[in-house]
Amino acid sequence: MSDTITFTVDGVEVTGRKGQTIIQAADDAGIYIPRLCWTKKLKPGASCRLCTVLVNNRPTASCTQPIGEGMVVLNETEQLITYRKNLVEMLFVEGNHFCMFCEKSGNCELQAMAYRFGIAAPKFPYMFPKRELDASHPDIFLDRNRCILCGRCVRASRDLDGKGVFQFVGRGNHKKIGVNAEARLADTNVDVSDDAVGSCPVGAILKKRVGFAVPVGQRLYDHQPIGSDTEAKARRSARGK
């Protein structure tokens, strides 16, 4: 059994497999580490930093850090929780998030993260940036007002669809999601069934004509916080299956 690795998260012993990252091993053990740019299907992008944990007291992105024998990982310290809240609040004020009419509302990972953290309102001033919308494609919307620059569409289009429809353009405050280097979505070979289209955690890339299909009360995060399915796994195994 040389390829199992044992470490702790918040004092709880976790056994993972060699080659796993902290976030993967934690997921398997039913410990939820908040994340936005990481998903199971994609290579890590490590850009949102929401998954930051302390590894032997150093801040580290748990979606890229491989597990090591005897590692001491802290996930839910007061300081880390504050950092994560601040990150989520900054994402809200940096974009234009009008949840009241957003098709993603109730199924949105950013919104769900804010709910999970109990954020009533961001403490930072809203920036009301000017962002562009691309409605050129018959089946797909791109609304940059809601983009959080997680890069999931970039990685999905490149690595899963083999297309490279999306990429980042610009730097700092001007960074945005580009479409085949400044084209319109309609001019690309993107298809509504592409992984890139389904990969967006927020309402920035949306399929047309399917919005609001699920009524309020039945959406993904209406009753249970994001991550609670992972945590339920731990509770089930604690009860002895």
Next chain:
Amino acid sequence: MEKPKVATTSLAGCFGCHMSLLDIDDRILKLIQLVDFDKSPVDDIKKFSGDCLVGLIEGGCANEENVEVLRQFRRHCSILIAVGDCAIMGGLPAMRNGIPLQECLDEAYRNGPSVYNPSGRVPNADELPLILNRVYPCSEVVKIDYHLPGCPPPADTLWEAVVALLNGKPLNLPYELIKYD
């Protein structure tokens, strides 16, 4: 003992948040046993009769009257609560924040598809409050003590919040009562 006083107002809002307050249904009878309403559309009292414990603000600031009323509320209320997404972040009216004011006025009074206005005049009478360059969240104008999100916030959220504050308890809303839509 005198009952604590509550004041409410709708700034650049749609009165949906006030409707949600009425949605507490028969608990409204309990509420009026607990508090007296001061300046509020609920009782149509136009002027503050004195200082209040709680002020509930619906809507953000889209014109100078909104700013004036909000400042009055801050002066008269010990606890000021931004109720709803418009008070918190401007809400739907803030959709104009990325559009120059002149363009908004032209669209509303001159060029909009359903506009009939041969004189081309934009309303500008003295008694009309001056419209602001953009819509401001309440917290950018005065200090806000609590935020209750939602469009509108659920009636239960408003009820829980007001009851907690009246009883001097901390405001700990359960998961299902914090919603942004």
